[in-house]
Amino acid sequence: MARFTILMYHQVCVPGSAAEAKYACPPGRFARHMRYLKGRHAVVSLTAIRRHLEGEVTLPDGAVAVTFDDGFRNNYTDALPILRRYQIPATLFLIAGLVGATNRWMAAADYPERPMVTWDEVREMAAAGMEIGAHTLSHPRLTELAPAAVATEVAEARAVIERQLAHPVDAFAYPYGLCNEPVVAAVAAAGYRIACTTRPGFNRPGIDPLSLRRIEVFGTDAVWRLAQKIRFGCNSSGVTRPLRYYWNRLRAWV
Ligand SMILES: [Zn+2]
Numbered sequence: 001m002a003r004f005t006i007l008m009y010h011q012v013c014v015p016g017s018a019a020e021a022k023y024a025c026p027p028g029r030f031a032r033h034m035r036y037l038k039g040r041h042a043v044v045s046l047t048a049i050r051r052h053l054e055g056e057v058t059l060p061d062g063a064v065a066v067t068f069d070d071g072f073r074n075n076y077t078d079a080l081p082i083l084r085r086y087q088i089p090a091t092l093f094l095i096a097g098l099v100g101a102t103n104r105w106m107a108a109a110d111y112p113e114r115p116m117v118t119w120d121e122v123r124e125m126a127a128a129g130m131e132i133g134a135h136t137l138s139h140p141r142l143t144e145l146a147p148a149a150v151a152t153e154v155a156e157a158r159a160v161i162e163r164q165l166a167h168p169v170d171a172f173a174y175p176y177g178l179c180n181e182p183v184v185a186a187v188a189a190a191g192y193r194i195a196c197t198t199r200p201g202f203n204r205p206g207i208d209p210l211s212l213r214r215i216e217v218f219g220t221d222a223v224w225r226l227a228q229k230i231r232f233g234c235n236s237s238g239v240t241r242p243l244r245y246y247w248n249r250l251r252a253w254v
Pocket residue numbers: 069070135139175176
């Protein structure tokens with residue numbers, strides 16, 4: 001099995017506060033990221049990854065997938081045209097209970113209020129080839145909820161999206177990347193076949209399809225940082241990272 005990498009984005013917009021800068025990739029920069037990916041990597045859908053994990057298809061080595069968490073409206077207004085321009089397949093993980101609302105789960109921190117996508121926009125994105133996954137109903141910390149509440153957040157999100165899109169939903173992303181054994185079991189019981197954490201790293205043979213690793217791309221990442229993150233499979237991409245990477249490889253080899 002080839003190694004593959006999943007990237008995580010949030011918003012595509014000019015950041016409105018210092019806190020938001022990490023999660024908001026300005027459109028011009030996002031376009032440069034996508035142009036780079038298109039030129040240098042095989043960019044594949046999560047469905048292709050799922051089918052690969054289920055033994056149906058092979059992936060090109062070093063394949064990369066693009067995902068967005070939460071379902072901000074700027075994914076429709078600003079990311080979708082760029083994805084289409086570069087013909088990049090991508091997955092949008094929706095907070096099913098906040099479609100058409102605002103990012104109120106972020107209200108306590110220093111984040112501006114932002115609109116979320118509407119169901120009409122989601123349908124248009126799906127028609128344009130974007131894959132739609134679930135990211136719970138209300139973005140809770142699943143590891144802190146009672147089992148019944150976990151089951152509702154996970155299963156209802158899938159049911160709501162399937163009802164709205166009339167299309168099966170296979171993919172899930174854990175809010176804040178938080179998961180443990182009971183949460184993963186609830187995701188499996190709800191019928192999801194592939195799920196993304198925020199644990200950084202490459203996905204290698206034997207990876208659990210419900211605990212996939214993802215690299216977080218920050219809004220502040222220039223293209224060279226994105227390239228370095230993909231090359232080394234990490235979120236922190238300081239200048240010492242390549243040295244540490246080769247040092248660890250050398251140690252493993254010795
Ligand atoms: Zn989220």
